[in-house]
Amino acid sequence: xxxLPTRALGSVCAALAALLILFAPQARAQGARELIEESLRxxxxxxxxxxxxxxxxxxxxxxxxxxxxxxxxxxxxxxxKRLAVINTPEELRxxxxxxxxxxxxxxxxxxAPSSPVFGSNLTVADFEGVRPGDFxxxxxxxxxxxxxxxxxxxxxxxxxxxERATGYGERRIFxxxxxxxxxxxxxxxxxxxxxxxxxxRDPRPDESGAWRASMIQVEDLRADRRTLLKVERRVHxxxxxxxxxxxxxxxxxx
Numbered sequence: 001x002x003x004l005p006t007r008a009l010g011s012v013c014a015a016l017a018a019l020l021i022l023f024a025p026q027a028r029a030q031g032a033r034e035l036i037e038e039s040l041r042x043x044x045x046x047x048x049x050x051x052x053x054x055x056x057x058x059x060x061x062x063x064x065x066x067x068x069x070x071x072x073x074x075x076x077x078x079x080x081k082r083l084a085v086i087n088t089p090e091e092l093r094x095x096x097x098x099x100x101x102x103x104x105x106x107x108x109x110x111x112a113p114s115s116p117v118f119g120s121n122l123t124v125a126d127f128e129g130v131r132p133g134d135f136x137x138x139x140x141x142x143x144x145x146x147x148x149x150x151x152x153x154x155x156x157x158x159x160x161x162x163e164r165a166t167g168y169g170e171r172r173i174f175x176x177x178x179x180x181x182x183x184x185x186x187x188x189x190x191x192x193x194x195x196x197x198x199x200x201r202d203p204r205p206d207e208s209g210a211w212r213a214s215m216i217q218v219e220d221l222r223a224d225r226r227t228l229l230k231v232e233r234r235v236h237x238x239x240x241x242x243x244x245x246x247x248x249x250x251x252x253x254x
Contacts, residue, residue, distance in 0.1 A: 032137035032153045036173065039180040040130060043210045049073040050240035052233040053084075057120050058226045067092065067118060072241050079103040081246050082127060086118065098246065099128055114167040121218040121227040125166050126198065130182075134162045135171075143174065145183055150174040168195065181211045194221050206236070 051071040058064050068087040074080065079102045086095045097117055099110030113125035140152040155171040157163035169190035174183045181203055187196040200213035216229045 032139040033132070035139070035151055035153055035175055035180065036130070036132055036137055036155075039175050039182055040132065042180055043182070043212075045073060045075075045129075046208070046236040047075045048236060048238045048241040050235045050237070051231050054230040054232055055118065055120060055122075056228040056230070058228075065119075069118075072245055074241050074243075074246070077103060083246055084117065084127065092118075097124065097127065099124060100246075113165045120229075121196070121220050121225055122216075122229065123167075126218070130173075134158055134166075140172065142177070145174055148183075149177045150183060151177055151180075179211065196220055206234070 049072070051069075053069040053071055055067040055069055056064060057067075067089070070085045070087060072081075072083045072085075079100065081098070081100045083096060083098045086092045095118065097111060099108070101108050111124045113123065113128065115124045116122065117124060117127055134157065135155040136158055138154040138156070140154050143150055143152050151174070153173045153175065155173055157166065157169070163169060168187045170188040170192070172186040172188070174185070175181065176183055181200075183200055183203075185198045186194060187198070189195055197219045199217045199219075200215075201217060202214035203211040204214060206212050212231070212234065214231055218227045218229075220226070
């Protein structure tokens with residue numbers, strides 16, 4: 001075995017260190033994106049989703065508004081559709097939010113992603129879910145939430161158009177290390193100030209083993225307003241999500 005001279009060995013080590021410094025950010029970014037994509041794969045919603053929901057809006061102390069909703073989601077080779085319709089109160093019955101994405105053309109129809117859903121802290125972007133192609137990802141220091149270790153991934157808008165559409169400069173996504181379930185998402189402005197927090201509570205596995213949150217809390221950290229979305233009933237069946245439901249809406253609410 002030939003031993004390298006000390007000087008040569010030092011040069012090799014320095015070169016390796018330089019390569020590690022050069023490629024470490026790229027490796028971290030690739031690892032962060034893989035975590036997000038694997039989380040979405042493991043906990044992807046089925047092709048057909050029907051939910052009965054309660055939406056609780058809190059503002060000033062003692063001020064609560066409660067809405068009940070029906071939620072429908074459909075995904076197939078034609079694209080994806082998501083619809084939320086108010087059941088109660090009676091004076092708002094039939095008001096709806098509909099978002100469609102056409103697979104062939106790539107055309108998206110619906111309210112702007114930053115629009116609030118029924119006056120709550122939920123936005124249409126929340127309604128649509130995570131869209132990995134709109135962001136670049138970086139891995140941050142791991143953190144514990146409720147004594148459970150989490151990966152922390154920073155999601156940065158890929159361009160100004162995405163930042164304007166979503167209204168945020170950065171998101172911090174907390175993924176459980178044991179199963180990559182998304183427990184929390186923090187929303188920050190360009191200066192790194194916290195604006196909003198979304199927490200996915202009381203998760204339970206469904207028939208496929210994927211975890212689903214039973215409650216989602218959204219906090220406006222500037223105005224001290226909160227929204228709690230409770231899933232009262234969940235069914236994954238095409239029988240509950242017919243095509244007709246997406247077209248049978250009052251014209252004024254589409």
